[in-house]
Amino acid sequence: MKYTLHTRILLVLVVVFSLLGGTAYIIHSQVLLPSFLDLEREHINDNVLRVVRAIENEQHHLSLITNDWSAWDDTYQYVINHNPGYEVSNLVDSTFSINRINLIYLIDNSGRKVWGKVFAEDLETSIVIQPFNQEIFTPTFPLLQYSSEQVPLNEQQVTGLLMTSAGPMLCSARPILDSNDNGPSHGTLIMGRLLGPGMVQKISRLTNINYEIKPVTNNTTVNKSGKLSVFRTPEDITFQTKDDSLTASTIYADLAGNPALQINVYEQCEILNRGITALRMALILMAIGIASALTLMLVMLQKSVITPIDHLTRKILARRQSKQPWEALDMGSCASQELCLLSDEFNHLVENLDFKNAQLAEANFSLLEEAKKLKEAQAALKNLDQLKSEFISTAAHELSTPLASIMGFTELLTDHEMLVPLNEEKKKDFLREVYDNSERLTKIVDDILDISRIEAGRSIPLDRQSTPTEALLGKIVNRFKLKAKHQLALEIKPGTPEVITIDVHRINQVMENLLSNAMKYSPEETSISIVAEQEGLHCKVAVIDQGIGMTGQQVARIFDKFYRADASNTAIRGLGLGMSIVKQIIEEHGGKIWVESTPGKGTRICFTLPIGPS
Numbered sequence: 001m002k003y004t005l006h007t008r009i010l011l012v013l014v015v016v017f018s019l020l021g022g023t024a025y026i027i028h029s030q031v032l033l034p035s036f037l038d039l040e041r042e043h044i045n046d047n048v049l050r051v052v053r054a055i056e057n058e059q060h061h062l063s064l065i066t067n068d069w070s071a072w073d074d075t076y077q078y079v080i081n082h083n084p085g086y087e088v089s090n091l092v093d094s095t096f097s098i099n100r101i102n103l104i105y106l107i108d109n110s111g112r113k114v115w116g117k118v119f120a121e122d123l124e125t126s127i128v129i130q131p132f133n134q135e136i137f138t139p140t141f142p143l144l145q146y147s148s149e150q151v152p153l154n155e156q157q158v159t160g161l162l163m164t165s166a167g168p169m170l171c172s173a174r175p176i177l178d179s180n181d182n183g184p185s186h187g188t189l190i191m192g193r194l195l196g197p198g199m200v201q202k203i204s205r206l207t208n209i210n211y212e213i214k215p216v217t218n219n220t221t222v223n224k225s226g227k228l229s230v231f232r233t234p235e236d237i238t239f240q241t242k243d244d245s246l247t248a249s250t251i252y253a254d255l256a257g258n259p260a261l262q263i264n265v266y267e268q269c270e271i272l273n274r275g276i277t278a279l280r281m282a283l284i285l286m287a288i289g290i291a292s293a294l295t296l297m298l299v300m301l302q303k304s305v306i307t308p309i310d311h312l313t314r315k316i317l318a319r320r321q322s323k324q325p326w327e328a329l330d331m332g333s334c335a336s337q338e339l340c341l342l343s344d345e346f347n348h349l350v351e352n353l354d355f356k357n358a359q360l361a362e363a364n365f366s367l368l369e370e371a372k373k374l375k376e377a378q379a380a381l382k383n384l385d386q387l388k389s390e391f392i393s394t395a396a397h398e399l400s401t402p403l404a405s406i407m408g409f410t411e412l413l414t415d416h417e418m419l420v421p422l423n424e425e426k427k428k429d430f431l432r433e434v435y436d437n438s439e440r441l442t443k444i445v446d447d448i449l450d451i452s453r454i455e456a457g458r459s460i461p462l463d464r465q466s467t468p469t470e471a472l473l474g475k476i477v478n479r480f481k482l483k484a485k486h487q488l489a490l491e492i493k494p495g496t497p498e499v500i501t502i503d504v505h506r507i508n509q510v511m512e513n514l515l516s517n518a519m520k521y522s523p524e525e526t527s528i529s530i531v532a533e534q535e536g537l538h539c540k541v542a543v544i545d546q547g548i549g550m551t552g553q554q555v556a557r558i559f560d561k562f563y564r565a566d567a568s569n570t571a572i573r574g575l576g577l578g579m580s581i582v583k584q585i586i587e588e589h590g591g592k593i594w595v596e597s598t599p600g601k602g603t604r605i606c607f608t609l610p611i612g613p614s
Contacts (some may be wrong), residue, residue, distance in 0.1 A: 013297060017290045028279045038274030040267075041239055044248040047209045048265045054203040055170070055195070055252070057407055062193050063159050063172045065099055070174040070189040071181050074407075079106060079114055079176050079187040091115060097123045103132065103169065103192030106176070107144070111137040111267070114187065120166065121196040130165040131340055142255045143190050144175040156179035160255040163215065167236065168195040168261055195261075211265040216251065244269050270413070339353055403441070406434050460581075460588050462503040468538060469500050473532060476511045485524040488515075493533035497611045500539050506585045513578040514543040514605055521603070522547030538591060538608035550597040561582045582607075 069075055078086040096102065096119050105116035113135050120127050137144060146158040158173040169192045175185035195200070200213055240247045246269050254260035470492050477490045511530075516530045522545045529544040550558065557563050561580045586593045586607045593607035 010298065013294055017294055021287065021290055025283065028283060032279060033275060039275075040246055040269055041248075044239070044246055044267050045237055047207070047211075047267065048248045048250050048263065049205050051203060051209055051211050051263055052250070052252070052263060054207055058193060058195075058199070058203075059159055059170045059172070062101070062191055063157065065174040066157075066174050066189060068189045069191070071177045071179060073179045075106070075176055075189065076178045076186065079108055087115065091117070093119075093124075093471040099117055101191050102166075102194045103129075103171075103190065105132060105190040105236065107137055107190065108187040108188060109185070110138065111141075111144070113137070116167075118192075121194050121198050127166060131162075132164070133493055140490065143171055144188055146173060146188075148174070151183060153177065153183045158255065158503065161252060161260050161261055162192070162255055164192075166196075167192060168213070168215070169193065170195055171255070209265060209269070210265060213252075213261050213263055216259040216262050241269070244273060280368065365372055366571070406438060406441075410434060460506065460584055462506060464501050464503055466499050466501050467504050469497055469532060472500075472502075472504065472507065473511070473530060473541070476508060476515070477530060480515050480519075484515075484519055484528075486522060487525065488520055489527060489529045491529065491531045495534045496532045497539045500609055500611055502589060502609055503585075506589075508569050510582050510585055510607070511543075513582050517578070518543055518545035518547065521545070534611075535608060537612075538610055540606060540608050542604055542606040544602065544604045546602040549599040549603055550595070551599055555595050555597055559593075563572055 074086055074090070077083060091104065096104070096117075100123070102121065103116075103118045106114040107116075108114050116132065118127050118129055118132060119125060131141070139145075142162060143158050146156045148156060153175055154177060156175055158171070160171065162169050162171045171190060171192045173188055173190045175183070176187045176189050177183055177185055195213065200211075203209075204211060237248050237250045240249070246267050249266045249269075250263050251259045252261040252263055340404065473490055473492070477488050481488050515528065515530075522528060526546045528546075529542075531542045531544065533540050559579050559582075561577060563579075583593055586609070590610045591608040593605070595603065595605050597603040
């Protein structure tokens, strides 16, 4: 059977578009839809790992507190002589609430409880829980099995999860040593933090993840390898899909490595649902497009190919049936028009193809940009966690050092037997040390309060008053001369405003930070200059040292919070907050601050203050 050209074209178009539609459907259902499900699983898998990391961070924080208490001379002596003063000063109820600790136990080497107390999750109600409801602990007690000849004494510890009668508890145990981490150990310090509803809600709030924790029972389905050490492998997380929600589960092991807790993370299948909706819409639009394209092509073929050929055929047949002599067909104008139309359509198709390719390139670029932003956000979150951990560790160290000094000198001053042989000058030195360390503690607390105001978007309060410029700077320089080994020089240039309106306390704070930094990073006996002059309607003050200087990268970050130019140098203390607070104080006054520095030659830090009220 012979078909007409119209029928043949129609059959070919129907077959071609049917194949295209079937191929598109297979791609959508077998490739794209599973990829959305994989994305959903990867997302909830990351959330499970974030919950686990949050629990591990709590465990790490508890371990740091345990280490601070266990390696302490006072704790070391208390286990030996049971000094009541230690209990009154340290083992009070506020210690538990301040450190968010539910359990503190001191056990001597014979296993006998020296002191112990447990609070409920509210940190207000004292309770008794198993397995801590005993006066003597056997060597097989899990938290006493940390001894190892292959590990130094100050590095021995046991940390992990312990199931108690009050619920799961994160525990940390370390041998009790002196402040220099020296032994022999006279016992064990155990601290615990309940992993209860309050902690679960806190982690959920911090991570913005909906999850639950429940004990592993005989009815709980777990993987054979459900241990904490293998959480990073995908096979340790199981998934369950129900309706429009996805549940991911994993197992948290206890101290013995046995499955203890099941962590379930719940999420609505938003990515999958959006993917299904998008795919359905794409298929509908594709079907509409295919139908529209098929109709349009039939019309175009009818007008541009079939009708002209049919017309040409009729003319040829008419001429063949005519008795007139054969005349050559004039195809010039007709043929040229068809060729031009074909060329125009081809150009139009090419333009459409280029436009679609440009749209596809823009979509790919947008997708890459979004992926880049997501990666940057993840890096920023990781950096924030690291900064938080470093800040907590540094703050704890900065606070504990002056506290230990204050307690030591106070103990010497209150010990009558040790105080009698000392002369008055030595006593004054002890009191001066107590005062200096108290002043250092006050500065650390003030810095933390100031930076908290800045983080909360609040301005630093200022008490402005008219102050003589020379007297203000002279008083600061004279105070630093008393304790500095550097040569301090103050220069008041002609024309410098005699009086400026400022908050004297805050400007003192600025100058103390700048001079302290100049002395920290400058060799002893070098010169440090303070120069004051007028600059327009402002008073300009410059602090110039001959120290180690800074690179351009360090200058660019000098006002960042928590940044220390030489964080590896433990001899140079600080939280990295001073310069960011200095910048805020100067800007609150209506001035500006900048840094000029050359490595190896020194640093010049300049700031301006308005002469009159801002």
